[in-house]
Amino acid sequence: MIAQLNDAQRQAVTFGQGHLLVLAGAGSGKTRVLTTRIAWLIHSQGVSPHSILAVTFTNKAAREMLTRIEAILPINTRGMWVGTFHGLCNRLLRFHHREAGLEQTFQILDSADQLSAIRRLFKELNYDETLFNPRELQQFINSQKEQGIRPDACVARDQREEHCVDFYARYQEQCEREGVVDFAELLLRAYELLKNNSVLRAHYQERFKYVLVDEFQDTNPLQYAWLTLIAGTDSNIFAVGDDDQSIYAFRGADISNMFRFKQDYAGENVIRLEQNYRSSGHILDAANQLIAANEGRLGKNLWTDSGQGEPIRVRIMDTDALEAQWVLEEVQALLAKGTEPQDIAVLYRSNAQSRVLEHRLFTAGVPYRVYGGLRFFERQEIKHVLAYLRLVHNPNDDTSWLRVVNFPTRGIGARSIEQLSELAHNYQCSLYRAVPFMTGAAANRLATFVQLLQQMAHAAQGMTLPELVQFVTKHSGLAEYYEGQREGQERLENLQELVNAAAVFVQEEGIADHAAGQIPVDAHASVADPMAAMSPLGAFLTHASLEAGDTQAQAGEQAIQLMTVHAAKGLEFDVVFVTGLEEGIFPHERSLDAEHDLEEERRLMYVAMTRARQRLYLTRAHTRMLHGQRRYYQSSRFIAELPEENLHWLSPAPAAYGGEAGQPWGQHLGAQMHRWQPGNRRAQADNYGGSIYRNRAVTVNGREFRIGMGVRHPKFGEGTVLRVSGEGENAQAEIQFQAVGKKNLALAIAKLDIIS
């Protein structure tokens, strides 16, 4: 089992008692170490699967872990708790719903559900739309919850935040009233459950002697607290992560958890997995050099014994369209030489960049697949059916009620809903329960809708889950509605797919025979699995909320892979193109102002580069269409940060760094400027003077120097302003010169010409 591991891997796998931090570099066999350790604990140390808790971030990672453990050890993994933070918290809360103050049937709101719940409350409370918007409030609420802060513990720094806190409190009341739980709430509730209930806490701390965490760098403060709580004082925490691949700070992930864990738990117990089994030497050397520019890393250097391989190919084109064209040609050449399309990935910083690429690939007839976008359970038609199913499960679910009460239309308009809401408000009840208080014509229509729901609920008692889904699809009128739509065919297919998904679900859960709406009779005997104590329908709805469906390729699909760098994390390809390497695109313009944001962008670049096994391409364009405007961009600093010896310049006349000095882009710029005037000049002025580089300029002798500006020095040649500081006589700038690298210059003295 451990014979094929390298020394560091073996050390990690066979680490004894205590806490351990494993710094697992990209491609260093992280998953293998995790799964082998679990197998080793059970097989060689006689540890019971029962005392193992393994946490991941994605369902996919959790599944993969289980599959791989089962491949090593022919044991039943049932007793183990392996899952996502959210999945495991859900399990805890279903088990102990009473202690957690929840109905056992509580529903989970995904992000979209949460937003619509917030919108609804927002309208009801008549919030000032010029001061707040629902999205901001959603962010506020989630970020509070991710820090473990309840409304009463919030500290508002100003009046505006006071309103946010107030809204948070009202939102929470609404959730309680409706028996729904959002993603962050799953974690916070589970955390509070353990924190406030010493008996339960003792039970789980006693049980889980081995706690293993994957992608530790992505944990948020609440997850950290949850882990420490469930581990208690006697358990062994095995945390695997890579601070250099932390790219989810914007979602609350806190990289400092790694430092904290080292301080609080691991101490000197840190193992680095630095041998890389994925990429060639040139790629790793360049990636190492790049990431070294970040400060406060835990420190790590990837190496390989499989040779230098090919240098990184760098190509600069005039426009984004030509960049796409060139990628296409390169892809075609690779395909002609026998590379499989699915082994080629084209990466970009933001989704908007995919359009041009898609256009070229599509026109040329090269099969491609774009990742991202809506997933199966997030599709409109699917959410509609799920809303009916949720109402069958719990008719007091107002979010679902509002979603489908008039879809397909059945003459229940905004006026009627308003009336109903008012009644519900007055009687402090759900919309469903408010129906009998209605009068007039709308009352009849609403009563008919209630009858429909009751008919469905009745059906649920006598049908299996797939049958029920089919029944609801038909009797809700959704099937007929989409049949009548011009673009409805695909949606109809998805509805059928939902029936299939239900069938697969009951198969896998071993509940095929139960009626969808009934709680199994032997439910209470089932201590191992709280989900088994739910009706098949309830379990399916939970499944639909926690697992939005795969965005990953089906195996065997023959297509070029297009995705954002974020989406590429954890994947690898023989050939990788990283496109759009421009200052303002990658690094993104919104990240230029703060050093910690820039460092995250650099980590993102690091992730992008380390996806490549054999060949890595970096491309950039001088100008790009963005937000409907043609804009001019400087080269990404990340290209400049790579060692020249690992690069192979494919653009005309490469020179020292930029590859552009020989055929200066100064001339290019002139040409482009000429071609796109005046719109282009205006766009540029907006770029540098406007929102992007705000507060990033100094004025010296009446001339303004801004970050991102192109300048020319009589001796050093052309360069780009990276940083500015000081005032007047003391003003300084750090400038990246193409020929001689970075220089700090006093702006009052240096003879600089501004060229762009």
Add this chain to the structure above:
DNA sequence: GTCGGCTGGCTTTTT
């Protein structure tokens, strides 16, 4: 209640 036109806004998104 539905459709069409207008305006504004715009990174990334495991659960």
Add this chain to the structure above:
DNA sequence: GCCAGCCGAC
């Protein structure tokens, strides 16, 4: 350039 959300017209 594209999409979502809103508003006004039918």
